[in-house]
Amino acid sequence: MTQFILNGNPVVSASPDDTPLLWVLRDELDLKGAKFGCGIAQCGACTVHLDGVPTRACVLPVSAASGRAVTTIEGLATDAGEALKAAWVSEQVPQCGYCQSGQIMAAAALLEANPAPTEGEIVEAMNGNLCRCMAYGRIKAAIQVAAGEGEAQR
């Protein structure tokens, strides 16, 4: 049994301690936004936030989330998160879309830590997230748009 906070609400998982968090989220708690891609923490499709830090759920044992806060794309409701989702539409980012939950979660963590990243900082932060359709240019542009909106509000 593992207890943690999921998108603001306390939850209990009955899965074995070593079950990767991804499958607890997807198959036990029925949140399908985080995706399975490589299984070795190299594609980023499974990215969620663990206490605000972008984390690969495919290799994180659920026990490691015990007592901590997990945020998935479904629960991403910060200003930066909303700005990113809107920018993903305005910049027409997704192609197949399969990696995009992970991309947005990685981008949201970046903007939380660094609200006005340079282009180089965006590339640095996002390089670990594979987009097989290679919509990289638009991902970068959308992050710049979302960051710009945050900037305008401040």
Place this chain on the structure above:
Amino acid sequence: MKTLPTLDLSRRRFVAGAVGGSFVMGLGLALPGCSSKEATEALVSPKPDAKFAPSLWYEISGTGDTHIFITKAEMGQHVGTALARIVAEELGAEWSQVRITHVDSHPKWGAMVTGGSWSVHTSFKALSQAGAAGRQLLAAAGAAHLGVPAEACTVANGRVSAGGQSVSFGTLVSLGLPGAELSAEALDALPLKAPAERTLLGRPVAALDIPEKSRGEARYGLDATLPGMVYAVPLLPPTRYGSILTRLEDGDATTIPGFLQTLRIEDPSDTIQGWGLVIAESLPAAWKAAEQVRAEWTPGPTADVDEAALLAEGARLADDPAEGVRVVDHGGIDRVLAQAPRRLTAHYRTASALHFTLEPQNALAHFDETGHCHIHGGNQWQSLILPVLSKALGLQEADITLHQYALGGGYGRRLFGDQMIPAALAARALGRPVKLVFNRDQDSRFDCVRSPSVCRFDAALGPKGEVLGIDHGVAAGWPTLSMAPGFLAPGLNDSGRYDSFSISGADHWYSLPAHRVRAINNPLAQKTFLPGWLRAVGPGWIGWGVESFMDELAHAEGVDPLAFRLARLDGAGPNGGDGPANEGGALRLKAVLETVRERSGWGRALPKGSGLGVAVAHGQERGMPTWTACVAEVAVAEGAVSVKKLWQVIDVGTVIDPDGARAQAEGAMLWGLSLALHEGTAFEKGQVRDRNLDHYTPLRMKDVPELDIHFAESTAFPSGLGEPPLIAVAPAIGNAIFAATGQRVRDLPIRLS
């Protein structure tokens, strides 16, 4: 020569009728003797023996919502948006009231395939006519309602208007529209909008699939669930073919909580050979159990095949002028070569490459209480896998339904749905829904690999190095031979049958005095793995050879490589095009090449170690070319290639969705770059060597160069975009490396040593 899945136009019929509160309109094939009544009934409630098969369908509700059913798979190309725009344009629909649904595999939809960059090209005429037929019907009803002649009415934004008054589509549907029917002749006589009258095509539009993909709400095959389902993970044999599972015991898997059983797969279709499955209550439990079961195989005959052997076999065949099905043969190349004062020969090769769809292959199968088989997952070619499933399960195709989901990457991998077979066999054996999932390693091992390929060129040169003729042999594994042999095309002069998708691009648009193209199957590749259609297919590897060798020929003659190409794109004879789809022929290719010359500043001085390279492409086929010209700027330092910028000019004919078109071009060009420099694997001991991202390394964000993409203004018949912009990128890079260093690269992926 090519067999595109288009309608037999002479048997088309348009049928419309009221169903419930909606008005339904369809376009399809009518069998001889099909009455109007039968056709309308088939539209409303189709039966397998109906004489009318609607292949395209939309309906308008009493609120005016226009619902368009999409038979094509959504895998990133926003295809539903593009196809719906075509219908809505001619119909005069209000775009904000257009909805789309991706349909299941019910036989009423007819042949279902999404590939070949065909979707817009093969649907454009039928969709336009279906929309125009609906517009004519609504205009007539609207005119009657408004008490004016139909000629006085305009139809736009979901309303029929005349002289200051108007009525909405929804009102007309609510009031009741009469049924209608149009013959093929009447459809062809319908007036279609002139390009200048269009209000939707070519205008900006937000893709309908993007909002849900931007909130994590799109549903992919891997997300499908059913009550009571169990999970299955495969135990894959050491070879795709001929391995025998000699031992399958639970072993210590019984200690894993959630483990249920192992299962041996016997597939009557012989597609799945020597597989076992591990069944468990969760995916992690199934994977853990799979490490504990005892499975042993007698390996199949190709268990020792490696990449070098595959390429050696390809080269052996390509080197023999007697080998291969003749696809192009004019000018007496054997004589020209024998008499030539000089010859230039070269081999161009490409290594095995993977689709690596980010969503691994999966399928959820279930038999309902009537014994009907339901399979949930994303698929590109329902009409290909249904007959295979039928054989595997001993069911009629009509007793199997494929339920479509968003595809987490297609790129040609999901043209084949082989993973559905073990899922369905297991669901029947266990009497409950089974969700089968490949892990990444398995997805790579049993990918439909892009075959390693060999192009061998033998050019006859005149005294000044001018090209007198080329013999071109192309050897590779042929996807169509394994998966769809009915689509093999007949070669010239009874020279055999060949996979047109594995030779397209060799039949290029340059005028040559003598030219022969030989399409050669590599039998060792064919039996070692299942060759696949990977994005851009044949032109993806053949363009690498053709356009690199053109550069070699230009240098042999001492001519600028861009000027060398322009001089041979004269549109003479068959290179002038032979129909609306390739109207203008080589002269359109010449035009995009001239434009890219200007945009890239071709000929300008560059620092030492930097260079510009050029290449053209005309994918996917001579019958539906998209004309592209690409220039690459590279810098080479200490053996490392850095691509600084890519220019591409594209003439796709009429552009339907401008931003969607640009997105496809961006993705395809970066795929071309990725396959040129970042991706590629090799067979080792009968299997692909690099199976996950620790070794298989597609392009990442840091590798993206500046892109300059320009679409030519055109009102010509639309071609396709998913693949063609990929093709010229690798040879442009290779040619730029030569310009920068003097080193000619002939292998993909490019490795400077």
